[in-house]
Amino acid sequence: MEKIKRIDDITLIPEMIGEAGIENEVTISPEAMTGIFKDMDVTVSKPFDVHYVVEREKDSDTICATVDVRGEIEASCSRCLEPIRHTVDLHLKTAYLPALPDMSGDLEAERSSSETGYYRNIIRLGDYIVSELGLSLPLRFICSEDCKGLCPGCGANLNREECRCETAPKDPRMKKLMDLKDKLRRK
Ligand SMILES: [Zn+2]
Ligand SMILES: [Zn+2]
Structure with a gap:
């Protein structure tokens, strides 16, 4: 089993993915998760679980990935400043197509949507998960709608x-x- 310490480390080699697919479940330490949220006023005290399945479409260059991310973030309510727990339960699904020759080296930036990305010699699934995780969080945490x-x-x-x-x-x-x-x- 490969050693995955951070979500960003989740990468796949397209040639290694057959129709049978690859399934993996990794646990990411709170310290490694805190690094992802470093720009936000949040803390992580429990490990995150990331489960992913990557399969190749039949007779095709298209690779499909489904990802589940589960964890918990501690933040402060932006209105009353009381500590709150925010549950992360993310279900992601994306296809990867072979990159076009004129695409830049940063293929995550070349994505046409959160459902369609591109690959060359490596699939950077972790980078995708990190950016979707950031997008899934609220801009401001509140303890309840009527706080x-x-x-x-x-x-x-x-x-x-x-x-x-x-x-x-x-x-x-x-x-x-x-x-x-x-x-x-x-x-
Ligand atoms: Zn008063
Ligand atoms: Zn509040």
Whole structure:
């Protein structure tokens, strides 16, 4: 069995793939996964599982891959900042066609869609999985659709506590305004 430490390491040699196909299941350590999400404010504490099946279409140069990716990411809710767990359960399916002569060396960039990619002497399945994984994540994590977030005035987590702005205004300008209001009311 080949040693796969990172998702990017998943590559295949087209000549080695017959109609019977290749099936493999690899476990990627949390450390290696964290590298993939380095630009995001997330952590990974459990290993990811990647299962893939790669087959050649009958009498054809077309190679088909199906991939399942399972794991968990820890992030913070962008509204209330509470820690949340985001489950990754990705099912990918892509075909690989022989590259055209005028295509660049970076065949992952030459993809016509997430379902159609190209190969020369190697199939970089791992690079495809990494980019699809990135695309599958939300731009902002939220703990729930109706998360009320933090009060911008007092910082109270409005999901579980009352806003304290009314009783103890933090902003001195607000306090003056309230005093003035009181005075006017008393007149
Ligand atoms: Zn939240
Ligand atoms: Zn408040």
